[in-house]
Amino acid sequence: MTTTPPKTLFDKLWDAHVVVPESDAAPAMLYIDLHLIHEVTSPQAFTALRERGLAPRRPDRTKATMDHSTPTLPADADGRLPYANEAARAQVDMLAANCAEFGIELFDMASDQRGIVHVIAPEQGFTLPGMTIVCGDSHTSTHGAFGALAFGIGTSEVGNVLATQCLLQRKAKTMAITVDGALAPGVGAKDVILHAIGVIGVNGGTGHVIEYRGSTIDAMDMEQRMTLCNMSIEAGARAGMVAPDATTFDWIARTPRGPKGAEFDAAVAHWRRLRSDAGARFDVEVHIDAADIRPTLTWGTHPGTAIGVDVPIPAAADVAAQKGLDYMQLRAGDTLAGTRVDVVFVGSCTNGRLGDMREVAQVLRDRRVASHVRMLVVPGSEIVKRAAEAEGIDTIVRAAGAEWREPGCSMCIAMNGDLVAPGQLAVSTSNRNFEGRQGPGSRTLLASPMTAAWAAIRGVVADPRELSDDRREVA
Numbered sequence: 316m317t318t319t320p321p322k323t324l325f326d327k328l329w330d331a332h333v334v335v336p337e338s339d340a341a342p343a344m345l346y347i348d349l350h351l352i353h354e355v356t357s358p359q360a361f362t363a364l365r366e367r368g369l370a371p372r373r374p375d376r377t378k379a380t381m382d383h384s385t386p387t388l389p390a391d392a393d394g395r396l397p398y399a400n401e402a403a404r405a406q407v408d409m410l411a412a413n414c415a416e417f418g419i420e421l422f423d424m425a426s427d428q429r430g431i432v433h434v435i436a437p438e439q440g441f442t443l444p445g446m447t448i449v450c451g452d453s454h455t456s457t458h459g460a461f462g463a464l465a466f467g468i469g470t471s472e473v474g475n476v477l478a479t480q481c482l483l484q485r486k487a488k489t490m491a492i493t494v495d496g497a498l499a500p501g502v503g504a505k506d507v508i509l510h511a512i513g514v515i516g517v518n519g520g521t522g523h524v525i526e527y528r529g530s531t532i533d534a535m536d537m538e539q540r541m542t543l544c545n546m547s548i549e550a551g552a553r554a555g556m557v558a559p560d561a562t563t564f565d566w567i568a569r570t571p572r573g574p575k576g577a578e579f580d581a582a583v584a585h586w587r588r589l590r591s592d593a594g595a596r597f598d599v600e601v602h603i604d605a606a607d608i609r610p611t612l613t614w615g616t617h618p619g620t621a622i623g624v625d626v627p628i629p630a631a632a633d634v635a636a637q638k639g640l641d642y643m644q645l646r647a648g649d650t651l652a653g654t655r656v657d658v659v660f661v662g663s664c665t666n667g668r669l670g671d672m673r674e675v676a677q678v679l680r681d682r683r684v685a686s687h688v689r690m691l692v693v694p695g696s697e698i699v700k701r702a703a704e705a706e707g708i709d710t711i712v713r714a715a716g717a718e719w720r721e722p723g724c725s726m727c728i729a730m731n732g733d734l735v736a737p738g739q740l741a742v743s744t745s746n747r748n749f750e751g752r753q754g755p756g757s758r759t760l761l762a763s764p765m766t767a768a769w770a771a772i773r774g775v776v777a778d779p780r781e782l783s784d785d786r787r788e789v790a
């Protein structure tokens with residue numbers, strides 16, 4: 316009798332989607348369950364389809380939204396949206412035209428469910444355990460939080476997936492990051508992932524799919540797991556994932572478009588098997604003690620430069636690190652706490668969900684943003700925006716002197732006109748901090764929503780553990 320060796324979650328998902336196995340000569344051909352598209356990486360793909368006289372293979376498994384170039388200020392009195400420039404408007408219009416021509420469901424500017432692609436697909440219930448999910452966008456890893464194999468693809472691959480619903484792919488190696496224990500008050504999912512990238516390094520995940528596991532991850536809600544998986548790509552990993560559990564199924568049960576009734580029950584019975592078998596071998600295993608994680612920010616120009624808010628910045632280990640410090644105008648030996656802040660951005664596919672908005676409101680309530688700080692709070696989707704407004708979060712944000720905006724990527728990538736000015740220092744809840752990411756000459760410290768909000772109030776980077784207990788508890 317032969318016994319099958321224990322498999323990792325990644326192995327199970329991979330095996331279930333291989334159409335043609337990989338060989339020395341060619342990558343595997345994988346079936347794709349869900350293809351998400353947005354305005355930035357889809358135009359050439361549609362052009363390629365048209366040039367070759369092809370139609371999308373599964374338009375029903377393709378969903379589109381507009382998020383990167385979209386304005387976060389409302390339309391003017393004539394209903395005209397304030398696009399940053401004509402190119403941005405044209406890009407958005409092009410997506411609408413392409414979706415109309417090829418019969419693809421689009422969450423457009425008029426939709427009350429539009430938002431950042433990685434926020435809306437889980438919200439709708441499009442993102443489900445066991446799926447393969449791709450998008451012409453690196454932060455597609457977010458969807459792995461549901462136990463899906465989800466990763467970013469290039470523009471030409473977007474065309475290939477549109478045409479064939481398949482993707483050529485070499486199998487990745489596996490890495491397990493196990494986090495155990497309770498997080499200290501003031502420490503959240505963003506701190507966990509920044510800390511983890513600090514531990515494994517900005518290239519530490521290269522060639523691997525990371526599975527996050529352990530009691531800390533088990534205790535996280537879906538939004539927190541998404542924050543975690545979102546930044547897997549920032550450690551170079553192909554994807555990140557968390558095995559689905561009751562928390563996952565509860566989320567899906569509440570989505571408008573997820574399976575319902577008997578279909579849901581049958582799906583859950585299948586999803587319960589989507590976990591790494593006992594004894595499954597990972598190529599790399601990393602263990603992190605939750606007690607070691609402080610409120611964490613980055614000091615340099617890549618996300619691996621993560622450090623506790625009260626820990627001195629290390630001496631530059633190489634020329635690149637020194638260049639990063641110089642660009643950031645920071646000094647080794649100093650702590651980030653006390654660094655003067657110009658801009659605070661809360662939003663993005665990393666931290667633009669309802670829990671993040673609540674965390675920020677908790678800190679801002681009955682307080683004022685420091686007079687020299689500009690703070691932007693940008694919900695990740697229309698649904699997040701409405702839910703937050705129903706709780707009065709917009710009122711709290713405005714009363715504190717911060718701006719409450721329309722959903723979109725906004726200052727995370729600064730394609731829509733929401734910019735950090737040259738030389739200004741931003742504390743941002745987004746996921747990338749390279750030179751000029753938030754605008755030419757902008758300097759970015761990545762941080763959690765709580766750390767970002769507290770920096771806005773204090774006007775300098777400050778330790779959120781200073782907050783009284785009630786301000787660290789999120790409803």
Ligand SMILES: CC(C)[C@H](C(=O)O)[C@@H](O)C(=O)O
Pocket residue numbers: 355356383451452453454467728
């Ligand atoms: C515009 C898009 C291709 C890009 C990505 O792939 O991630 C963007 O979303 C980003 O975060 O830099």
Ligand code: SF4
Pocket residue numbers: 382383431433452454663664665723724727728745746
């Ligand atoms: S919010 Fe930022 S990271 Fe996420 S998809 Fe938009 S630009 Fe990319």
